[in-house]
Amino acid sequence: MRRLLFCSGNRMLAFDWSGGHFGNAACFSPDDDGYREFEQYLLDVPRRPVTLLVDLIEEEFHADNVPFVHGRDRKAVLDRALAKYFRTSELRAVRLQGRERGGRKDQQICVSGLGSATILKRWLEIIKRNRIALRGVVSLPLVGELLLPLIKAEKQRVLLVSQQSPETLRQSFYDHGHLKLSRLAHHRSELVSSDADGSPTVYANHMLADIRNTLLFLKSQRLLQRSERVELCVIGKREIYAPLEAELSGDESVNCRIVDSAELARKLGLRGALPTPFCEGLFGQLVCRRRDLANHYAPWSMRRHFAHTLARRGLWMASAAVLLGAGGLTGHNLYNASLYTDYALQARTEVSRYRQVLSEQTQESTRFNLPPDAIKSTVKLVSGLQAYSRASPLHLLGDLATVVDRHPQVEIHTLSWLTHFDDNVLPGSRALSSRAEMQRQAERQKADRDGGEFEIARIGGGMTGFGNNYRQSVELFHDFVDALRHSGHYSRVLVEKTPFDMNPGAGISGDSGDSGAVELRSRATFSLLLARPVAGPTDGAAQVDSGAASGARRQG
């Protein structure tokens, strides 16, 4: 909801505007009663800011050029221009209107203001005294610039004519959208009156005289070329101003067209009828609709209460924002807190469930009062020890017996057997050593025990049934040894002593008589050294096979 005041000098109109609709219209005359009623009107809603739209004869417009400068210099130049035209008036403004195309390309400005604010003084005093927020004082001709695009006259020179009160005629000249000059013609009588049947009639001659005077003045000011045809737009009810258009139809210097106020009001988004038969409603609609169009003339001191209003609104909005933000944040925090609480509850339930299961499992596994890894390590350790226990001299004895069965001339007298990680160890004094002692020995020698352990056996025996044929005895022995080697059970078959040792390094003697038989038997003895890896739990056969193969390779 906005409140618009319109001052045309001889009266003050007031409207409440909301969403393109004017209501609560009031008219106040510039006398004591009028002022009192105006004050009462304002105090009905004291917190509502007002915008004062003025259309006064005291308002002056001066088009001027100043040097094109920036910053402080520009401000100084503009201040100087203001002071030049309105030395004493507070209600003044300067507007930049582009630059000249030739010469120094000076800045074009329009300095406007109220040469005398006497008419407005009482009204403004009432506003100030009652601490009514004044958004600004807006000039009607300057607002007219915003109307030009709607009547498609922003890119040409146009003279806009409108009536805001029965006795006045506002004529504003715009050059490509910029106000260059405006004048308010005041007549002693109303320009529009009603005829006998009540229909409105315009005094076209008076208006034409005013318009022609204005055109002459524009040409004299060189704002218009002498031969230039100017666009004349008359805003108002078409049926009232149609005679004017007819009068000017033959004028070569003017292209007159009537812009229907009702049609323009629709374009501006005004809902309902215009508040008065004149055009102040159109300009008021522009002022109220455009938030950026708040003020032309009012200095800050006049708008002080509006600043308070803005501050108050800002504080309310900030309060609402803080409340909303805090509420949102608080809601967010509380929501998340409830989520985390739920999660924590779920986690606690899960923990209890896990602990229950763990407790049950622990009860199950307390049979030996040992952790599973200790049980596993113990079983693994014992399994390793069991692997050692598979070795037995009887296995070797059985394998040996198979070969001896096929060689009846061979007798086995002794079998010395041991297991050791080193297959070069000979059964003898160390044959009875313990595993602990063997391991200590391996550590002392830093021996590599990854190759596993070996069964090592020394076989002592003799040859029988060969008569006196030494050669046959030796051949039988070699057959026996070959059979052992090819049996695949041994990785190494080493002959330590052959029967009738014919080694050139050994001595030999003989007795060919009858008593020689005993001596012959004693000399037909042999000694063999056998070795093979201790078979593993599952790959024992493979180990034996590979051991035999390697034994065969060694023999080869």
Next chain:
Amino acid sequence: MKPDDVEWDLVQWSLLIAVLCAVLGFAAVSFSGGMLEEAYNGYQRHRNQLNQVARDYRAAQDDRVLYEQYVQRFAELQARGVIGEEQRLAWVELLREINDQLKLPVLRYEIHPRQSLPIDNPQPRDEKLLAYETSMTLSLGVLHEGDLFTIEQLLRERAQGLFETRGCEIVRTERSATVQFNPRRANLETHCQLSWYTVQIERSAESR
């Protein structure tokens, strides 16, 4: 606008409300923030507990698999006397039983002091495994090789413990003589070195 230009009575309520809203908002946010922090800490605490107990549970599941995999074997070994104190008396009684059964001409034994056996196996987390070796010298006089097989088979089947034959020496008593069929006279003399193994578990102070 200077401070002197401010008409405080025009804005005092707005200002007061704004301050009040700010205080209320700050208080609400602080309070709810505190609640959120407390709830989050509680959640973190319980989540850590859950993670810990889930780790324990997974470890327990692994342990359970291990346990189920090895417990039966462990029980068997314990029943056989491999795990625990050595069973010297049981060994001696078994040898006597074997001798009663086979009526061997000679069966002598000598059990040596127990000694610790160094082990390479990885130790359990909390307990300590100790392996021991007890050497036994077994001297036998047998009629034929078959007695040796029988004795070994009986030892393996009935012995309260785990043994390994470390070394053996088998000698025919008389090379030139023919085999005697006198049950009181041995044809083969055998001297074997056995190692009896026992494993003990030294429990940690906590598990005790």
